[in-house]
Amino acid sequence: MLRFLTRRVIGAAVILVIISGVTFFLFFVIPADPARLACGKVCPPETLAQARHNLGLDHPVAVQFVSWLGGIFVGRDYPGLGNCPAPCLGYSFVNRAPVFETIIDRLPVTIALTIGASVIFLTFGVATGIIAALRQGKALDKIASISSLVGASMQIYFVGTLAMYFFVYQAHIFPQPKYIPITEDPVGWFNGLLLPWIVLAIIFTANYTRMTRSTMVENLSEDYVRTARAKGMSGRSVVMRFALRGTLTPIITIFGVDLGQLIGGAIITETTFGLQGIGRLSVRAVDYSDLPTLMATVLVAAGAIVGMNIVVDALYAVIDPRVRLS
Amino acid sequence: MFLEVNELTVDFHTEDGVVHAVDRLSFQVERGTTLGIVGESGSGKSVTNLAVLGLHNPETAKISGSIAFDGQELIGASRSSMEKLRGDRIAMIFQDPLTSLSPFHTIGAQIAEVYRKHKGVSRSSARDRAIEMLDRVGIPQPKLRVDDYPHQFSGGMRQRAMIAMALVCDPGLLIADEPTTALDVTVQAQILDLLSELQEQSGTAIVLITHDLGVVANTAHNVLVMYAGRAVERGTTHEVLREPRHPYTWGLLGSMPSLRRPVDLPLAPVRGTPPSLIHLPSGCPFHPRCDYLKLLGKEVCAGDRPELSPEHGHGDACYLTLKQKAELRERPVEETK
């Protein structure tokens, strides 16, 4: 297991370096000049050159990339801007701060959003999936199928905007969504994120309901489930200990993908609810041609997906002993 | 009588129509004896035994008749009383031990679980019991293997583990559904020997479901031959194998390799295909495949349904006379064609 993890982590690091490199070079293909953004309304050529120098943009792209990579380990000094301590993901000329600081500031928002929503959609999705599977063809099953179909076809900007309008502006059931660190005010943290969680969960639950239902139906007809029943195991323990166990693998698989993507930034959700997470940050970085921030958000997104992949693979081994030894 | 099944009928309601899986089936099993139930796939063997265990989905399966186990009626029994019975007094082992054992739990856990459930003992004594059972079924180094997962066992060892799991509570009745089909021939014999040995030790009644009369020959005291959900022949193993009476039984025997047959005689599988259980042939359900239909004529064989006769002892369901049967039995199959 340790060897497996070591190998995977090294592989992931290589992938991330490649992704960074590609992003970095692609960025320089864009015709927009970031130095111009670091230069005011009145931007004489000398000021522009100065801005370019301040940002380290006066070196060849490859050199810039190497400095950027190096900065992650040893930090960097930006002339005229200041020091960027390791791990330095670059210095944002838009936010005028080391990008790492900004990422560390935004990540908790995205993670809180992701985890809260995950708890809801995982619980509801799997529970309704199980119930639907056990009540195949019954009214409950049909309701679950239809609502998951409806849920899956919803878009966050639609549901989110409606929810905001009715529950926040009209009925005042929820407060204006916002992020308060849990360490500051756990209740405020919960209340501020509840609506985004629910809305996000509405969209995602459907997937889990369908996935759980179909694999559960399959698993309920597995031989070992029949064995369990033949052993006199009660209905609940047959479902939870045996059938559900086999359903976990596909659920974990899609959950890993979803989680990776959400941590990479729920752009539309964050925009709809005015939350300042990684998603918003990445959009803004694109808007402002803020390369260092853009790089960092790409890295976070890629890292989340690659990392979740490793976690999922490791979880497979935990769930299924057959994977562990082969 | 320990297990007495009377007029058991199991119908499944499907979109295509009603599947008559078991039709007015009756048989008995005594303590300490083995009943072999023989038939092709789809003959209703497994359905019958799942009915005994109450494992059919009540939504889809319609079950009537009577199943009396040690005096207790099982048809219509409550779910909880069936759960108490299963694994404790009636146990079952299945054909493919790989798929029938949970891949997610250790062998030991799966065995101990049954014991804890029914005997209410502590975790550690259940584990000790599991090790003891593994030892009894002949797993070497049971203390080490108890924490293995099924995929770490060989096929034969898995079936041994399955048997250990089935017998952990000393059940009065063991239903073994094709316990050796998925195994190598040498392993098959070991498993069957094991079952017999255990039976001698504990006096368990065994219902052995198989499509292989050879298995029955060595293991079972009594045999029930099923075709299309019905019993077509019943008797002691000796009677049925020595003097098989039903043409279907002949067919089964003909499809079985035997040391008593000349080696150059090719195996002859029963010709034709099993009938649809939704649209059963009238009269004797075997008549469309029967080689001797012309002896009696279709009006007879497709007329009324033949019942097992005589009612007790060695009986079969065929309109041929005993004499005809005795004559036909002695001829090689080829000659009658």
Add this chain to the structure above:
Amino acid sequence: MNHRKRSALAVVAAASLALVGACAPGNAGAPSSAPASAGASSAPAAEAYKPPTITLGTAEDSKGPAIPPEGVVKGGTVTMIDRDDFAHFDPAQIYVNTDANFGLLISRGLTGYKRVAKGDYKLVGDLATDAGTVSDGGKTWTFTLKDGVKWQDGSPITSADVKWSVERMFAPFVTFGPNYIQTWLTSENYKKDYPGPYGGKELDNIETPDAKSIVFKFNSPHADANYAFAMAGYNIVPKAKDTKEKYDKEPVSSGPYIIKSHVVDKSLELARNPNWDAATDPIRGAYPDVWKMEFGQEATQVTDRLVADSGPDQTAFTFYSNTPAERLQQVLGDASLADRRMISPSPYGNYYYFNLDRVKDQKIRQAINYAWPAKQIQQALGGPQAVALPTTILNENTTVGYKPYDLFGKLAKPEGDIEKAKQLLAESSNPHPTIVYAYNNLPTQEPVTLVIKNALEKAGIKVVAKSLDRKTYYDSISQTKNEFDLYWGGWGADWPSGSTVMPIIFGPVSDGGQNMSHLNDPTVKAEMKKIEENPDIDAANAAWMNLDKQIQETITPMVVAENRIGTFLHGSKVGGAEIDPQQWIVSPNTIFVKQ
């Protein structure tokens, strides 16, 4: 690059990059906007929009406290919600209107604009006792600091601080702010002329005879230097507490508030500065005790929240979240919002420039002006409530001495005069010319382009429309050798005078420059130089207005474009909210919280 006005970065919604370049108004960077002018043009709710009057105040006017708005209440907490955080706190790096507007809360400069009444402003001394004294034919400006003006730590603000603040704008790390004063003190190459004060070198032509007096000696006359000093970029920084590039994050307050907490892009809270004395400040009311600002709210959300006006949002307003197009009908149509609605056309100049190197015949340019479907464009962009139709180059909101004119009959026929256009074309070198129109590839521009094409083709002009990517739009059209005949561009004044518009949009022709029509006329150049050096500011302002008309009459380098009208909302418990017509942003100076 840089072009447009202060608004750019912030105001614009999405396309920031593009925006900066362009500036603004229309907010989306492109031509969606447009002003009002023509006198009473805009006016959504029937009441005509009146551009502000801006006059020069006296020493008496420069005394504090500020004139309070009606019904003012002191105290309480006000909330400001917007999309983006402020980019800069170091005055030297401030150019855009959002940063400048916020700067009013924490920093002061030599001069500033005092609100006398709605739509009535005076340029007065802020830290200075008056709006400055000019001598030496406009080359020398002298200011005297008021008594009792202090930094947040209680130390007095001195002339050395003022001198230092201007000197440090030459330093290499300063790349954002305005550069007028710097070039006037040295030359166009001001960064080469002087490296900033950090190495110990001073600028000799800023003199501080005593702790209260400061004298600027320019190389040429600049009668409007006191207006230049009113730019937030020239607000002051304490010499003793200057932390160079870090100052942008840790400013020292000279204004009524101190930044109590700031989480970038999320929130900002202001508390009172105990060392600010209202009696010295004629500009800032500073009525609320506490300011809370929330960032990250899109304009749609800001609008929805303010319309809903529930709970805490009753004491909320927005600096710059203009009601987006999809909410405009709702907001304008709701009578209950009438007293919470603020409306103002943008202060920017918006132009469809002719490329004079390609469209050489003035008759054709005039014909296009006559045929121009101003009214149809207005309809395409949301109607008269969303868009005004100015007819002058200079914007009514940012021009002292503004005088409207209507050269091409746009008041009578805003939909275009095809007959007149045809007649002019018939007299021209080519009655059926082909015009290549380049436009910014934004959703709003497709319908506008179609409208233009249809109208011009009716007059017999073939229009070839070229869609340009929004990220490269400004780069493409500001190439002097571009392949286009007509394209939109914008520019905003830095103070209310033609002197920050005309010499730029008709200035040097260069790649990436602002003279997009490539107008290079010796008469115009001479006239502009003459006006710039005119020590009589009133005469100069009148002359800019005349030049405006003269250029359109004799050269016709552009079609004056439509101007966007902004509609802003505030919560029901917010009082004194008004759009600053020059900045197109809600001014913090008059805001108060109703009890």
